[in-house]
Amino acid sequence: MERLLMDILNAGIALFQNGEVKIKQSLVELDKIYQELREKGEVNQSIKANQVRELLNKTVQDANEILSKGEESSQQALAKLQENFIRLSAEIESSIPEPFKAAAKNTFEELKHLLSKKQ
Incomplete structure (x- = not known):
């Protein structure tokens, strides 16, 4: 799951x-x-795992819906992805065990930096 x-x-x-x-x-x-993640989710039905799956699904669906309307909407899709990724990364960070959180610290920092830069 951590991978x-x-x-x-x-x-x-x-x-x-x-x-x-x-x-x-x-x-x-x-x-x-x-x-x-959905396939593995059949094994892990915890509330946190379900929330991560739902947010990831929403992220992909929202962006695909916006992009299907035309190329001019790619900025809008990127903005929606940014909004969803802020929530998704916070959900992931709150749901992972501390030893893994320490190992993933640089990844979280880089993603947060990129997300704040786009706002």
């Missing part, structure tokens, strides 16, 4: 580093992570 959570954070970093250029590719990667 998947790191994958989500790293996908967020890639998304916000590349911005609009690779938004669709990043969404495909996030969707793959969501599918894997």
